[in-house]
Amino acid sequence: MTFQQPQIDTSPHVSDEVRKTTCYMCACRCGINVHMKSGKVAYIEGNRDHPVNKGVLCAKGSAGIMQVNAPSRLRAPLKRVGPRGSGEFQEISWDEALEIATGWLKPIRESDPSKLAFFTGRDQSQSFTSFWAQNFGTPNYAAHGGFCSVNMAAAGIYTMGGAFWEFGQPDWDHTKLFILFGVAEDHDSNPIKMGIGKIKARGARVVGVNPIRSGYNAVADDWYGITPGTDGLLILSLIHVLMKAGKIDLDYLARYTNAPCLVIENPGGEDHGLLLRDADGKVLVIDRATGEPAPFDRPGVRPDLTGTHVQNGKTCHTVMYKTVNRYLSEEYTPEAVADRCGIPAPRIRALAAEIARVAFDEAFEIDQEWTDFRGETHKVMKGRPVSFHSMRGVSAHANGFQTCRALHLLQILLGTVEVPGGFRFKPPYPKPVEAHPKPHCKVTPGAPLDGPHLGFVRGPEDLALKPDGSPARIDKAFTWENPMSSHGLMHMVISNAHAGDPYKIDTLFMYMANMSWNSTMNTRGVIDMLTDKDESGEYVIPRIIYSDAYSSEMVAYADLILPDTTYLERHDCISLLDRPICEADAAADAIRWPVIEPDRDVRGFQTVLVQLANKLKLPGFTDENGAAKYADYADYIVNHQRKPGIGPLAGFRGAAGDKAGRGEVNPDQLNRYIENGGFFVEHVPEAAQYYKPWNAAYQDWAVGMGLYDSPQPYLFQLYSEPMRRFQLAAEGHGERQPPDHLRDRISQRLDPLPIWYETDQQGNEGFTVNALTQRPMAMYHSWGTQNAWLRQLHGRNPLYVPTKIMREQGMKDGDWARLTSPHGEIVVPVMEMAALNENTVWTWNAIGKRKGAWALEPDAPEATKGFLLNHLIHELLPPKGDGLRWANSDPVTGQAAWFDLKVKIEKVAGPEERAESQPEFPALKSPVGTGPKELTWRVGK
Amino acid sequence: MTSLPKTTDRKLGLVIDLDTCVGCHACVISCKGWNTENYGAPLSDQNPYGADPSGTFLNRVHSYEVQPPVGHAQLIHFPKSCLHCEDAPCVTVCPTGASYKRSEDGIVLVNESDCIGCGLCAWSCPYGARELDLAEGVMKKCTLCVDRIYNENLPEVDRVPSCVRTCPAGARHFGDLGDPDSAVSHLVAERGGMDLMPEMGTKPVNKYLPPRPKDRIEDQIDILAPLLAPVAEEPKGFIAWLDKALEKL
Amino acid sequence: MHPAPSVIIFTTLSGLGFGLLAFLGLGLPDVSGWVAFVFFAIAFGLAVGGLLAATFHLGRPERAWKAFRQWRTSWLSREGCAAVAALLVMGLYAIGVIFLDQRWSVLGWLGAALSLGTVFTTSMIYAQLKTIPRWNMNLTPAMFLSFSLAGGALLAGQSASAIVLLLIAGAVQLAYWKQGDAALANSGTDIGTATGLGSRGTVRAFEPPHTGSNYLLREFVHVVGRKHAAKLRMLALGFGFVLPLALLLVPMHDVVFKHLLALIAVIAHLIGIATSRWLFFAQAEHVVGLYYGKR
Numbered sequence A: 001m002t003f004q005q006p007q008i009d010t011s012p013h014v015s016d017e018v019r020k021t022t023c024y025m026c027a028c029r030c031g032i033n034v035h036m037k038s039g040k041v042a043y044i045e046g047n048r049d050h051p052v053n054k055g056v057l058c059a060k061g062s063a064g065i066m067q068v069n070a071p072s073r074l075r076a077p078l079k080r081v082g083p084r085g086s087g088e089f090q091e092i093s094w095d096e097a098l099e100i101a102t103g104w105l106k107p108i109r110e111s112d113p114s115k116l117a118f119f120t121g122r123d124q125s126q127s128f129t130s131f132w133a134q135n136f137g138t139p140n141y142a143a144h145g146g147f148c149s150v151n152m153a154a155a156g157i158y159t160m161g162g163a164f165w166e167f168g169q170p171d172w173d174h175t176k177l178f179i180l181f182g183v184a185e186d187h188d189s190n191p192i193k194m195g196i197g198k199i200k201a202r203g204a205r206v207v208g209v210n211p212i213r214s215g216y217n218a219v220a221d222d223w224y225g226i227t228p229g230t231d232g233l234l235i236l237s238l239i240h241v242l243m244k245a246g247k248i249d250l251d252y253l254a255r256y257t258n259a260p261c262l263v264i265e266n267p268g269g270e271d272h273g274l275l276l277r278d279a280d281g282k283v284l285v286i287d288r289a290t291g292e293p294a295p296f297d298r299p300g301v302r303p304d305l306t307g308t309h310v311q312n313g314k315t316c317h318t319v320m321y322k323t324v325n326r327y328l329s330e331e332y333t334p335e336a337v338a339d340r341c342g343i344p345a346p347r348i349r350a351l352a353a354e355i356a357r358v359a360f361d362e363a364f365e366i367d368q369e370w371t372d373f374r375g376e377t378h379k380v381m382k383g384r385p386v387s388f389h390s391m392r393g394v395s396a397h398a399n400g401f402q403t404c405r406a407l408h409l410l411q412i413l414l415g416t417v418e419v420p421g422g423f424r425f426k427p428p429y430p431k432p433v434e435a436h437p438k439p440h441c442k443v444t445p446g447a448p449l450d451g452p453h454l455g456f457v458r459g460p461e462d463l464a465l466k467p468d469g470s471p472a473r474i475d476k477a478f479t480w481e482n483p484m485s486s487h488g489l490m491h492m493v494i495s496n497a498h499a500g501d502p503y504k505i506d507t508l509f510m511y512m513a514n515m516s517w518n519s520t521m522n523t524r525g526v527i528d529m530l531t532d533k534d535e536s537g538e539y540v541i542p543r544i545i546y547s548d549a550y551s552s553e554m555v556a557y558a559d560l561i562l563p564d565t566t567y568l569e570r571h572d573c574i575s576l577l578d579r580p581i582c583e584a585d586a587a588a589d590a591i592r593w594p595v596i597e598p599d600r601d602v603r604g605f606q607t608v609l610v611q612l613a614n615k616l617k618l619p620g621f622t623d624e625n626g627a628a629k630y631a632d633y634a635d636y637i638v639n640h641q642r643k644p645g646i647g648p649l650a651g652f653r654g655a656a657g658d659k660a661g662r663g664e665v666n667p668d669q670l671n672r673y674i675e676n677g678g679f680f681v682e683h684v685p686e687a688a689q690y691y692k693p694w695n696a697a698y699q700d701w702a703v704g705m706g707l708y709d710s711p712q713p714y715l716f717q718l719y720s721e722p723m724r725r726f727q728l729a730a731e732g733h734g735e736r737q738p739p740d741h742l743r744d745r746i747s748q749r750l751d752p753l754p755i756w757y758e759t760d761q762q763g764n765e766g767f768t769v770n771a772l773t774q775r776p777m778a779m780y781h782s783w784g785t786q787n788a789w790l791r792q793l794h795g796r797n798p799l800y801v802p803t804k805i806m807r808e809q810g811m812k813d814g815d816w817a818r819l820t821s822p823h824g825e826i827v828v829p830v831m832e833m834a835a836l837n838e839n840t841v842w843t844w845n846a847i848g849k850r851k852g853a854w855a856l857e858p859d860a861p862e863a864t865k866g867f868l869l870n871h872l873i874h875e876l877l878p879p880k881g882d883g884l885r886w887a888n889s890d891p892v893t894g895q896a897a898w899f900d901l902k903v904k905i906e907k908v909a910g911p912e913e914r915a916e917s918q919p920e921f922p923a924l925k926s927p928v929g930t931g932p933k934e935l936t937w938r939v940g941k
Numbered sequence B: 001m002t003s004l005p006k007t008t009d010r011k012l013g014l015v016i017d018l019d020t021c022v023g024c025h026a027c028v029i030s031c032k033g034w035n036t037e038n039y040g041a042p043l044s045d046q047n048p049y050g051a052d053p054s055g056t057f058l059n060r061v062h063s064y065e066v067q068p069p070v071g072h073a074q075l076i077h078f079p080k081s082c083l084h085c086e087d088a089p090c091v092t093v094c095p096t097g098a099s100y101k102r103s104e105d106g107i108v109l110v111n112e113s114d115c116i117g118c119g120l121c122a123w124s125c126p127y128g129a130r131e132l133d134l135a136e137g138v139m140k141k142c143t144l145c146v147d148r149i150y151n152e153n154l155p156e157v158d159r160v161p162s163c164v165r166t167c168p169a170g171a172r173h174f175g176d177l178g179d180p181d182s183a184v185s186h187l188v189a190e191r192g193g194m195d196l197m198p199e200m201g202t203k204p205v206n207k208y209l210p211p212r213p214k215d216r217i218e219d220q221i222d223i224l225a226p227l228l229a230p231v232a233e234e235p236k237g238f239i240a241w242l243d244k245a246l247e248k249l
Numbered sequence C: 001m002h003p004a005p006s007v008i009i010f011t012t013l014s015g016l017g018f019g020l021l022a023f024l025g026l027g028l029p030d031v032s033g034w035v036a037f038v039f040f041a042i043a044f045g046l047a048v049g050g051l052l053a054a055t056f057h058l059g060r061p062e063r064a065w066k067a068f069r070q071w072r073t074s075w076l077s078r079e080g081c082a083a084v085a086a087l088l089v090m091g092l093y094a095i096g097v098i099f100l101d102q103r104w105s106v107l108g109w110l111g112a113a114l115s116l117g118t119v120f121t122t123s124m125i126y127a128q129l130k131t132i133p134r135w136n137m138n139l140t141p142a143m144f145l146s147f148s149l150a151g152g153a154l155l156a157g158q159s160a161s162a163i164v165l166l167l168i169a170g171a172v173q174l175a176y177w178k179q180g181d182a183a184l185a186n187s188g189t190d191i192g193t194a195t196g197l198g199s200r201g202t203v204r205a206f207e208p209p210h211t212g213s214n215y216l217l218r219e220f221v222h223v224v225g226r227k228h229a230a231k232l233r234m235l236a237l238g239f240g241f242v243l244p245l246a247l248l249l250v251p252m253h254d255v256v257f258k259h260l261l262a263l264i265a266v267i268a269h270l271i272g273i274a275t276s277r278w279l280f281f282a283q284a285e286h287v288v289g290l291y292y293g294k295r
Helices: A064-068 A094-111 A126-136 A150-160 A189-201 A231-244 A250-256 A319-327 A334-341 A345-361 A400-414 A490-499 A523-531 A553-557 A605-616 A633-639 A669-675 A696-705 A721-730 A740-749 A803-808 B026-037 B120-124 B162-166 B183-191 B235-248 C005-025 C033-055 C061-068 C075-099 C105-127 C139-155 C159-181 C183-187 C191-195 C215-220 C226-249 C255-282
Strands: A017-022 A031-037 A040-046 A078-080 A089-091 A116-120 A141-143 A168-170 A177-181 A205-209 A222-224 A262-265 A284-286 A293-295 A308-311 A314-318 A364-366 A381-383 A386-390 A423-425 A507-511 A543-548 A560-563 A572-574 A586-592 A679-683 A769-774 A799-802 A816-820 A825-833 A840-844 A902-907 B012-017 B059-067 B074-081 B099-101 B108-110 B130-132 B139-141 B172-176 B207-209 C202-205
Touching (some): A040 A064, A094 A116, A094 A507, A094 A543, A126 A605, A150 A400, A177 A189, A189 A205, A205 A345, A231 A345, A250 A400, A262 A319, A319 B235, A543 A553, A633 A669, B026 B074, B130 C215, B162 B172, C005 C033, C005 C255, C033 C075, C105 C139, C139 C226, C159 C226, C226 C255
Parallel strands (some): A116 A141, A116 A507, A177 A205, A177 A386, A205 A222, A507 A543, A799 A825, B012 B207
Antiparallel strands (some): A017 A031, A078 A089, A284 A293, A364 A381, A586 A679, A769 A902, B012 B172, B059 B074, B099 B108, B130 B139
């Protein structure tokens, strides 16, 4: 029989038009091509020209079409008509909504702006929202960093002027050994995957240090299934072994770090432990050429790592000297740490040896001349191809700040930061502490705050305290409890506001933060706080305004809902002032623009803030006559200037649109971005690609781009002087003094050289199993279940239990277990996992949903089988002997210590097919109903 | 038509790298998006917001735990779609001729207008590559994006299956496995590309690159010498070493 | 495999129907006129009813006519062609027997062969599938044919043949179960070959690709009810073969009572065969289940 086959059209029409915008449904900020048919979204793919994703796109990005058509989208502003938590709302007009909000906010602003707490969860426009809050005048503003990864960010800035992820990335093209510490699946989605792909294509080694071997750790060539919370100990042990073997980069340490700086030895004195400075305040080093102290940046200086100096009878040793003395101690040998880390000593040594081998035996050079800040010209750029990446698994512990510091110390000792093959900063980083603002908290009724809310304290004088020493901020950020809390403490806002501690507030205004469900610790307790009434029958937190695009669990607990648009229906800017889309070799920023118009009565939240600001006549938004400067957010993006010539967008500035970084306003700027694919890129010159903190070419380029006002060369801080200043206060020096009950803790935890300590285990007796969460890659950086395609991938979450515990408990897949913590208990389905630390259980975060939320039917598996670990975690630790309850946070930054959770697990007998996970909550009334029974989604003919 | 072509001019297919796949499901959803809007009927979803959401997908990512005789358990992500077999049983069992293998490139397709939805092709496929769409009542399967790879309305660089274009880790490769000089054939040769269920005799075109050996760091590194030989045992001696080492710089 | 009622009804009824047609084609029993009409009505009713039930299994039943085209390669297509041919030939033959009192023997033999051929093609739809080791055995067509013949003999009132054929069918059934129970294990296919990871260690399915269900799981992985398999096998054996045999062997001279017992035997056989067919599907393990760690 002759072979016949149908003729098919292999060149069908793909789309009428491709609109290029930014996805930004997570923090990756990928460029997307939105294919349009008949004015509707037909297909979404990655933008090949985009610096972040270069064409690829994750599951969530590709499922954007189901995000845009989701039945859970809010349709119009809502006014609460039933009791809080009932979900009973009435749809109102925007005029009425803005009138209500203004009616609440205006009197506050005129009497006491701090009565407004404005917190934006997964806000991706913080330079704008903070500007709004600053102009309103409240000190109570922050985004979600405090319960996410502030430890990582702050430790990076304080140590080396930047951290991982938005601050920098491995040199994917040159690295030969890539080591991940505590990087869950839910992190830095596409860039990490692309980078791992590149490394794998070269056959180079990836090492994963993580209790759970999934995602990136599953493809790692070597897996270190560490005990949660002990990463710092492992890192310090690696440092011990490497240092003892002399496998550290002495030249790098001498030139680019504060290792040669001199530490004043004056026990009991007010300068004990501070760095020796000259009259101009410059730190001093011993110049090997002269043997005399010299400012660190003097041309020609050769800093001596082993120098000593006696000044006014006080002996000064180098930071290097202190470092050597600390880390060569026997307490850091692999044998000493192995049991606590859960990793045999030979494996620790093997990792150290591999690091040493690659860093030193595989060192290479790039033939590129460059000049450092001391004026010395180097013929080549020396590469050490070991790179690291780390995130929440390390960060979300109460010892996370010091652990992150330890990891940076390791990188710096190896000389792998900002060198070929190592870790590279992305503009606007590197940026030392000195180039960052300090926190501001001075409130004046009817006037803006005295400066930006968040920043980096240099010492006790920068804490956000009122004259009486009480916390100035509702979240108690920048207080003695957590002095270096650079991102605020969103997780403490509701409980502090409810307790009236440090003071009562009037209005809680939140954006994209599911605080009555998965975004909070102690979910049940927080629900009670949100609905609690005082003796007079008024709510303890009197007013709550909430903005969200979808019918999330939080909606039911607000009094006024300002419905946001979906991501394709709005303007946004991914700004160099905020969290831009830069790569290590380029400065870049991007926009979102409405590729479709909303079919509902909703407005972009930032535009609503502009409109509120105009009604409130906030100074930054209105002129002397009270006339609005900006009609909406798009108008602000184009016309706002932070400093003359510097605005939210760096590209296409100037009347002709030909200026980058600095330049006057270009009214056509957004169109130029759209024509360019939604983004703008300015490449870092070749000679400025590496050694950025010390590279004159980079510093000059950054000044030209408006990233700095002047060149800012600086030294990496092995030894952190700001931390030492807090220790001095705890030792009784200085005017601002901590309360007595915090003195010991500050002395111990704010050690200026990285340390490891066991997190507070008070009350954890009998709770011996570590419990963790991560978010699935397909749902990274979101908690929504509005997406019909994605919820088929992850519609319920078992508790993954290691084989050993499964056997001990006689459990099999599908059985139910009771998980108990000192704070509460849940009953959940279990599933065996062998590739897991044998004393750790985990589950997917935020799969569990409240009945009635997200337009799901009440019997949706998310609501019946899904569950949250949040019920087991309290914002406070169990009471101590002194009756005090300490925050479940890092004592340095206040970072929420999600991963310190310890539990007990036991099989529960019961019906074979148990109906629902426990605890159960009553259903919320959905303001949007439920979705359709079938989807056959096609927009083309 | 239900007969298989004796030979095909090319053997287009995928090479999937199990050493690199991180299990992110990007390929799954990109496929769902493209094929809902393109070739044949949309891929429907039943109860998309209800108790048992279930839809048609042409590509799904499994995961397996492998416990080696010695050492840690490993987790391997495992994407699976139609393997476009040379001896495709799904084609020959089809009673209507709706299922066929293209002679020019070996792609196995379903002509939906001839499909009666009997399901026999899905029964005959060992890999679970075919799914009956409940809304349309016809069999759906991976088309290798036949409406992309030759599509003159797309830029040339985009003429690859949507799963390959979107894969962030670069774990999916597309090409002619019949050409020994193609990039995919080289990959298969270098990395020991393997067939799934070779005993079924289906001769799959798609190949899987096995994960590289894992947890070998201790075997590969001599932890005693000379890499980690101590330069000094005590801090004092270390400082002396440091001083000397600095002199040499 | 999902034991879809449409397919169980189809294979059970059409097997019986074509079995009866085969006997009628051979002139057993040698009837004519109204009696023949009743016999042919029952036979055609079962065969055609079964075929109609099968179309409920289709996603697009209105296109069923397209299924005749691919007889060169497709057993399903061959079954369609064979069924139509058998029904046409036996229809002509029936006209002769019922209305013209003519027995066109050659046509009858051809019709009988086509009827059994139809049953064989049906069985080959299943037996050809390497993906389902429990079906991919010579005993599958043997079972379908022996069941069809035994049932046909029973319906045709051929007691002597029925006794022998029931014994054979029962034996085939037992052999099928025995061999079938080991088929997957003997096939050489397991999760190791399915994933290609078997040489690295013990492979265990971890997370399924989707937490929800899908077509493959609904169609190919049927675990509910399998735990009752042993009881159901006893039921199938008892009703399908033991009880009809016993009833046939009861010495009975009262004609009415004898017919009543025969009717009970037929009904028992039908229940037994339907139960066996349910097990045929429900117990069949498709290798795709291995990818899901299920069978």
